[in-house]
Amino acid sequence: MPLDAAHDIAERNRSRYGLRMYRMRALGLGLGGLCVAAVLYEHTASTGLWLLLAFNALAWPHLAYLRVLQAKKEPLQAEFQNLTFDAAKGGFWIAAMHFDALPSVLLAVMLTMDKVIIGGARFGLRTLAAMALTCVAASAAWGFAFEPYTSYPVVLACLPFLAIYPMAIGVATHALSRKARQQKELLEKMARFDAATGLMNRQQWLYAATMELQRFQRTGRPAVLVLIDIDRFKDINDGYGHTIGDAVVEDFARLLKACLRDTDTGGRYGGDEFGIVMPDTRWEEAIVAAERLRRQVAAFSFTRAALPCTVSIGLSEPHAGIATVSDWINSADSALYRAKAKGRDCIVVGC
Secondary structure, eight states, X not given: OOHHHHHHHHHHHHHHHHHHHHHHHHHHHHHHHHHHHHXXXXXXXXXXXXXXXXXXXXXXXXXXXXXXXXXXXXXXXHHHHHHHHHHHHHHHHHHHTTTOHHXXXXXXXXXXXXXXXXXXXXXXXXXXXXXXXXXXXXXXXXXXXXXXOOOHHHHHHHHHHHHHHHHHHHHHHHXXXXXXXHHHHHHHHHHHBOTTTSSBOHHHHXXXXXXXXXXXXXXXXXXXXXXXXXXXXXXXXXXXXXHHHHHHHHHHHHHHHHHOOTTOEEEEOSSXXXXXXXXXXXXXXXXXXXXXXXXXXXXXXXXXXXXXXXXXXXXXXXXXXXXXXXXXXXXXXXXXXXXXXXXXXXXXXXX
């Protein structure tokens, strides 16, 4: 991947990550600030506390977002620092409210819950410790004032935080889990399929062939293994370049997939070599399908260069002399070699 493209992807990922956290922080601190403001109003707090609360609820979310965007190498570390700072500030406001019961519990629980969701239990405990230390230090400055009583107006001010923020966390968590599932499915697909052709990769195709051979050995049900090679593919690469060669492989893979039955397993066995496992099939039936594919390839104009291509095909049925999947593949490969020796663009059935 070019460096500029990689840099652009990193920038987009950092921006999206920072934006998700920015929205949740702005919502949580805004609603939490409403709870704190109700208590400060009852306590006739100083102007300095009101200004600090305004900074915490209204300005800090924007500054935290900018910190993540500017942390080009370690955006995650910058966000974890922001989250730790959020927790420490929460401890300060709990002390500033003189431990007013409901808003104090809400701040402690919500600020710890989102940290556990984002960074796990260990990170949650670390931020909770930061909250506790800040709370103790700030409380000492106020002479350890302790007024846990919560008035009815403060209860009402806490209701939006209590109702809205957990739902927002639930929505965000669901979105993250859905994305994680999608990424897991993508990784599983990448592990099973060849990226260029969409066919099974070599390992998965060999596994399918092994399973089919074992089924034949248990039940005697017929099957055919097909190996296909694009004729003179090296000449295409040497004469037209690897980009055209890759396009030929992709075009052929589309033709191959169009010829497969639902029960067949197609795979990319090598660079220009492909395989098909055809269960419940005799060689007489397989050769009809192989001939149809051979004719379609011969009649097809590959890539924008309108290249003509042909394929050689070898077939093999399992029998008592085939003990392993390697034996089965060698039988089909031997047939494929004889097809090439006969002049290519033909089909040979192995013994």
